[in-house]
Every structure is written in C-alpha cells, then in structure tokens.
Amino acid sequence: MKKIIISAAAAAVLLSNAAYAVEPEIEFDYNSGKLTIQGTTEKPNETITLNILKPGVDIEQLYGENGESILHNDYTVTDGSGRYVFNISIPEGTEKGQYIGYIGASSFDSPEEFTLAYMSGEEYSEAIERLSAAAGDADEFKKVLSEIGSEIGFTNSLTDSVDADETAELLRNAVSELGLSTTDSGENKRIYDTVTVIQAFNENKMTDFADYADSILIDNENTIGFYKDIISGGSGEQVFINAMSGKNISGIDEFETALEDAVMISVARYPDGIGNIEKVLKEYKDRTGAKTESAKNANYSAVAGRTYSSVDALIEAFNDSVESNGSGGGSGSGGGGGSTGGGGGGGSTGGGGGSVSSSHGNIASPINPSNPTAAELGIKFEDLNSVPWAYEAISKLFSAGVISGRSETIFAPNDFVTREEFAKLVVTAFGFNDDNFTNNYIDVPAGAWYEQYVCSATEHGICNGVGDSGFGVGANITRQDMCVMIYNAIKANGDSLASGEITFSDAADIAGYAAEAVGALANAGIVNGVGDNMFDPNGTATRAQAAVIINNALEMR
Known part of the structure; x- marks a missing residue:
C-alpha cells in the first residue's frame, strides 16, 4: 500500500536561549515507505532523540507509560557540522491522522516539535480528487476544504490568522487553474502555502516572509534569490513587506508580478551596492521596459537610495537618467545616512571627496558641486x-x-x-x-x-x-x-x-x-x-x- 506524508509544518518550541536548531527537513518516499527526518544543531557529536507520537497523544503521556503511545522512537549522533539524519520505515497499516513528533538534545531547553499529516496513498488520492471535483462550486469547495484540509496537509502557521473564506476562494481559483496532483503532496502543499501567503499580504498580516520564501509556487526562482540575498533581514525587508501588503492580490500570476515589483522597489531603496540594482532591473527589463542595454553605473546610481511609490515611477526615473546621461533619479524621495553596515573586522570604507586642502593636499573635486548641508x-x-x-x-x-x-x-x-x-x-x-x-x-x-x-x-x-x-x-x-x-x-x-x-x-x-x-x-x-x-x-x-x-x-x- 502506498503511503504519503503530507506535511511537516513545525511549531518550534525552542526558547531563545536554547542551542540553535534548524527546523527539521522531512521527506517521504511513498513507494518505499521510507521517512527521512534531518536537520542541524550548533553542536557536533551530540546525541539527538526522536519520538513520534500516535494521533491524539500528548507528550506528557510519554513519561512512565509502556510505549503504547509512540509510533517510533530513535536516537542518533550529530556529525562534525552538527547535522543529524533519521531514516524510518513506516509500518503497513499505520493509522491516518496527525502525528506530533519531538526532537530533543541535552543542549535544548525544550524538545523541538513538528507535525506530520499521514495517510495512505489511496486515501490521499481520493481526498485530492474530492477537493478537485468541488472546485466548480465555491460553497462546496469551502465545505470540503474545512473537512479534509488538515488531513491532506493544507495547514501552516498562517492558516488560523487569515480569513478562511478568502483563502478558500484563492485556493479554489488556483486549483481550477493549476489542478492538484493525486501523488505529489509536496507540490500541492506549495500551492496551499502560496495562497495563504497571498492572503496574509492582502490582510497586512505577513511579517515573516522569509519563512515561506522557499515554499511558495513561483516560476522565476531568481526573484526569491534576490529577496534572500539582498533584502531578507536587512533594511529593505520592511520596504518589501510594505510594497506587498494590502494589494488585494487575486491569483498566483498576479502575486509573482507583485513580488518582482517589491524586489525592484526594495533593492532600489537599499541596494547594498549599485550592482544589485543592475541585476534586478536587467532581470525584469522585458516586462518593465527598463533601458538597461544602454545604461551605465551612473544611471543605476541615480535611482539608488530613493523611495518609489511604484515600479512605474522607478523605471521612469531610471529611463530618464539613461536618456539624460546619468543625472536625475526622478521623483523618488532620497534616503538618509547613519546606520552601520558593511564588512566586519577592519570595517567597510567610505567617505566623500571634493576640493579639499589638508596636509595631504587636494585629491578630487566634485563634478557636480552643490554643497548641500x-x-x-x-x-x-x-x-x-x-x-x-x-x-x-x-x-x-x-x-x-x-x-x-x-x-x-x-x-x-x-x-x-x-x-x-x-x-x-x-x-x-x-x-x-x-x-x-x-x-x-x-x-x-x-x-x-x-x-x-x-x-x-x-x-x-x-x-x-x-x-x-x-x-x-x-x-x-x-x-x-x-x-x-x-x-x-x-x-x-x-x-x-x-x-x-x-x-x-x-x-x-x-x-x-x-x-x-x-x-x-x-x-x-x-x-x-x-x-x-x-x-x-x-x-x-x-x-x-x-x-x-x-x-x-x-x-x-
């Protein structure tokens, strides 16, 4: 019998002063029945324990009982980089349901909790077919989703915080357009995660996009790469969130376009180097009409550090700069200075220049002197x-x-x-x-x-x-x-x-x-x-x- 592990959404319960542990990566090969759970901690050569409880069992029941409540328990030792791996065979006839697992170590203040939604391949296929068949009727789709959503892994940390009806409608539209797979639970979960992320942005409730950046459905992976490499965790993060929020996005294609726009606006404001502006504007030039073919560094510099209300305003300013040989920057508002950044150790370099007399003499004078305060x-x-x-x-x-x-x-x-x-x-x-x-x-x-x-x-x-x-x-x-x-x-x-x-x-x-x-x-x-x-x-x-x-x-x- 084919078996499917639907999801591995985790509620990490590690406290802030506990050893750092990355949320476990969970994969299931339903052809072989092999479940793989792996992750990383900060400590090499540390004993890691694993307990997967049967549905409806609380962790308190583990203590002092005879093991009837446990589906699987195991231990392993992290390698030199703190990596651990568990390979598990799921027994035939395992009950369908939500399984809570705990990964523990002596360096953890509390075990790390994760959830598995499990069912057989046949059961999963039947559930997906039922949901897909309901996509033609909004009320029926919402009803079926409410009944089987958690069973097929359509749940995450956003589920309870966003409007259920709006999310269901976004999902129904996505299912009608893209369809669902009766065997690929991972791809189906990506569709669900994407629509919940969209709804969270629509409701101005998205604060941790980095947690979902790798799980959303998007055609151009470079967009997520730009977000992770340039924006995430930096000054541009809030610019990105603001640019994405409250747009009432109605579909995945529209969502991807909005992501691209937010990336361009955020990188223009906080580029972390002019070369990053060049990268993102060139990436989307076919859609935006950015004149990158004839652009020079001065043109990218002209739009750097400015706030733009829309991509249209950014591209207009950039193209105006190209046409005027590097001046301008358009109507975007300028950014200020003052916060620390750059390399560690000896620190990053910087400064201005100009017509200056000192013991070292004049070295340069500004090409466009204006001497603002x-x-x-x-x-x-x-x-x-x-x-x-x-x-x-x-x-x-x-x-x-x-x-x-x-x-x-x-x-x-x-x-x-x-x-x-x-x-x-x-x-x-x-x-x-x-x-x-x-x-x-x-x-x-x-x-x-x-x-x-x-x-x-x-x-x-x-x-x-x-x-x-x-x-x-x-x-x-x-x-x-x-x-x-x-x-x-x-x-x-x-x-x-x-x-x-x-x-x-x-x-x-x-x-x-x-x-x-x-x-x-x-x-x-x-x-x-x-x-x-x-x-x-x-x-x-x-x-x-x-x-x-x-x-x-x-x-x-």
Missing part, C-alpha cells in the same frame, strides 16, 4: 563638519549601500583608507562583487571580511598584489594605486576614458604602471593634484577623499 541630505553622521564638500558624495554612496560609517553616528572622514578598504569600495560601487573567487594571496585569510572584495577585484583585473603573492593588507593605499583601481574598474565596466598628458611637476615620480590611469583620470576631472602642480603619487588619502573619486567616476558620464 548634511541635514538637507538626511545624513546622521556627527563628525562631518570638517568635510562639507563631501556631504553629497557620502549621502549618495551611503544610500547606494557602497559605504558605511564606523558606527551609526561616526563616519571618520579623515581616517586613512587601506588597500583592502578601497578594494571593497570599488568592487561594491561598480558591481563586481562575486561569490565565486580564487584566493591566492598569502596575507588575505580565508573568511576575512575583505577576502571576497579583494579577490573579486583581482578576478576582474581591477588590482594586483604587491611583492611576492601578497595583497598589502593593512597598508594605506597610495594616490596612484587608487587611480589604477578606479581606471581598471571603469574599463572592466565596458567604458573608456580619453588618455591625457600628465603635466604634474612630479610626473617622474609616478610609477609606470600608474601613468596611464593618472593621466586619464586627471584629464576627466576625476582627480586633481595636491597643489603647486604636484600629484604626490605615493601620498595617501582619507575616507572622505577616496569616496569622492568613486562618486566622480560614477557620475562622469
């Missing part, structure tokens, strides 16, 4: 009084997720920039941050906050190391090396700069490998000298000065 730009950093020329660059790059402060209120604009910090700044600004990279540097430890940035920059030809197999971690970056990185990033982005003759009095001090970059950037107005017609190629730069070069490079078109 920090308050006008919504900047919350409290230490920018010495760099008013940098306000606008800091605001733009902070809103785009390129830079961050040392804390919520401290930016440290006059701190020097290290080589790894500047690599992070360039890679993030130009969208070259790659998950797949090779690390051949002896001074870049695996897992260091800057490893991915440094190696991504190297992979894209933006920079090289120094000496024998080293990157020069911890060393302040020189002015000529900053020019080389920016120049190479511009070329790697498919753009070009006109070459320029170096007229600085200390041109002979500029290294041969940097001469072309310095000449081109100086000719384009992206960098200046330090006064007295000197460039000072081996001098260093501050966070404020470094960021203005990035901002100028992004706005040069």
Whole structure:
C-alpha cells in the first residue's frame, strides 16, 4: 500500500536561549515507505532523540507509560557540522491522522516539535480528487476544504490568522487553474502555502516572509534569490513587506508580478551596492521596459537610495537618467545616512571627496558641486563638519549601500583608507562583487571580511598584489594605486576614458604602471593634484577623499 506524508509544518518550541536548531527537513518516499527526518544543531557529536507520537497523544503521556503511545522512537549522533539524519520505515497499516513528533538534545531547553499529516496513498488520492471535483462550486469547495484540509496537509502557521473564506476562494481559483496532483503532496502543499501567503499580504498580516520564501509556487526562482540575498533581514525587508501588503492580490500570476515589483522597489531603496540594482532591473527589463542595454553605473546610481511609490515611477526615473546621461533619479524621495553596515573586522570604507586642502593636499573635486548641508541630505553622521564638500558624495554612496560609517553616528572622514578598504569600495560601487573567487594571496585569510572584495577585484583585473603573492593588507593605499583601481574598474565596466598628458611637476615620480590611469583620470576631472602642480603619487588619502573619486567616476558620464 502506498503511503504519503503530507506535511511537516513545525511549531518550534525552542526558547531563545536554547542551542540553535534548524527546523527539521522531512521527506517521504511513498513507494518505499521510507521517512527521512534531518536537520542541524550548533553542536557536533551530540546525541539527538526522536519520538513520534500516535494521533491524539500528548507528550506528557510519554513519561512512565509502556510505549503504547509512540509510533517510533530513535536516537542518533550529530556529525562534525552538527547535522543529524533519521531514516524510518513506516509500518503497513499505520493509522491516518496527525502525528506530533519531538526532537530533543541535552543542549535544548525544550524538545523541538513538528507535525506530520499521514495517510495512505489511496486515501490521499481520493481526498485530492474530492477537493478537485468541488472546485466548480465555491460553497462546496469551502465545505470540503474545512473537512479534509488538515488531513491532506493544507495547514501552516498562517492558516488560523487569515480569513478562511478568502483563502478558500484563492485556493479554489488556483486549483481550477493549476489542478492538484493525486501523488505529489509536496507540490500541492506549495500551492496551499502560496495562497495563504497571498492572503496574509492582502490582510497586512505577513511579517515573516522569509519563512515561506522557499515554499511558495513561483516560476522565476531568481526573484526569491534576490529577496534572500539582498533584502531578507536587512533594511529593505520592511520596504518589501510594505510594497506587498494590502494589494488585494487575486491569483498566483498576479502575486509573482507583485513580488518582482517589491524586489525592484526594495533593492532600489537599499541596494547594498549599485550592482544589485543592475541585476534586478536587467532581470525584469522585458516586462518593465527598463533601458538597461544602454545604461551605465551612473544611471543605476541615480535611482539608488530613493523611495518609489511604484515600479512605474522607478523605471521612469531610471529611463530618464539613461536618456539624460546619468543625472536625475526622478521623483523618488532620497534616503538618509547613519546606520552601520558593511564588512566586519577592519570595517567597510567610505567617505566623500571634493576640493579639499589638508596636509595631504587636494585629491578630487566634485563634478557636480552643490554643497548641500548634511541635514538637507538626511545624513546622521556627527563628525562631518570638517568635510562639507563631501556631504553629497557620502549621502549618495551611503544610500547606494557602497559605504558605511564606523558606527551609526561616526563616519571618520579623515581616517586613512587601506588597500583592502578601497578594494571593497570599488568592487561594491561598480558591481563586481562575486561569490565565486580564487584566493591566492598569502596575507588575505580565508573568511576575512575583505577576502571576497579583494579577490573579486583581482578576478576582474581591477588590482594586483604587491611583492611576492601578497595583497598589502593593512597598508594605506597610495594616490596612484587608487587611480589604477578606479581606471581598471571603469574599463572592466565596458567604458573608456580619453588618455591625457600628465603635466604634474612630479610626473617622474609616478610609477609606470600608474601613468596611464593618472593621466586619464586627471584629464576627466576625476582627480586633481595636491597643489603647486604636484600629484604626490605615493601620498595617501582619507575616507572622505577616496569616496569622492568613486562618486566622480560614477557620475562622469
């Protein structure tokens, strides 16, 4: 007899101070009758116990009784990564119903509870056929769903919180359009989970979309990838929830379109790097009409950090920027600065730039100087009084997720920039941050906050190391090396700069490998000298000065 495990919806009862445990993954092969339960805890080599109770049995009945209430009990030991696996054979003739299971360990304050809805394959097929047959009549469908919904696994943590009638109607429409499988309980559950998520958004009750991101039915998996990689758990989460809520979505296709729109709006507001805006706008360009084919970094930067009321408004602003060579940003409202982000360890780099005189001289002046106040730009950093020329660059790059402060209120604009910090700044600004990279540097430890940035920059030809197999971690970056990185990033982005003759009095001090970059950037107005017609190629730069070069490079078109 074929058997089906319908669902594994879990109500995790671990307390906040218990060892972390991922909700168990449960699979059932109804052809072999094998049930697999697996998961992860924080502790390796720990004994994990499993008890699956028979329907109607309370956990208190486990203590002091003879085992009649238990369908299955077992134990195993986690591997070196804290992973555990139980493989169970479900006996023939097992009773249909809801089975509660508990996974326990000495490190848990309480067992982790999960629920299995079990029935034979024939019983499941009959139930699905009955529900499908009722899809032509709203009242009959609702009646059948109320009778057998929990038996076939059509339940989750949202079921009791959303309107049952509205959810039933959404499900009826989905069943009429997509149909239900008499054998694939997992796919049927995805349909049910999707309509309950839709209804939760419709009622403004969705707060934990991350819990359902992997279980909803959606054609374009990249949409969920964008949500998980860029939005989930970050500043853009609430923007995403707001964009999805209260829309009265009536179907799964409409839901997928709304998800795409919410992703674009959220990533534009909190992009965590301009490259992410480029990714999402290119993904949906065929539907939205975004002119990404002719877009440059400046166009993505123009819409970064702004709030848009709709995707239409976002795309209009983006296309206007493309048509006007990078200016604008449309009617979206600008974002402020102030919260901490970026890499750990040495911290992420940032700052503004501008025409600044100090012991280090002038390094750059803003291409579009306007000198707005920090308050006008919504900047919350409290230490920018010495760099008013940098306000606008800091605001733009902070809103785009390129830079961050040392804390919520401290930016440290006059701190020097290290080589790894500047690599992070360039890679993030130009969208070259790659998950797949090779690390051949002896001074870049695996897992260091800057490893991915440094190696991504190297992979894209933006920079090289120094000496024998080293990157020069911890060393302040020189002015000529900053020019080389920016120049190479511009070329790697498919753009070009006109070459320029170096007229600085200390041109002979500029290294041969940097001469072309310095000449081109100086000719384009992206960098200046330090006064007295000197460039000072081996001098260093501050966070404020470094960021203005990035901002100028992004706005040069």
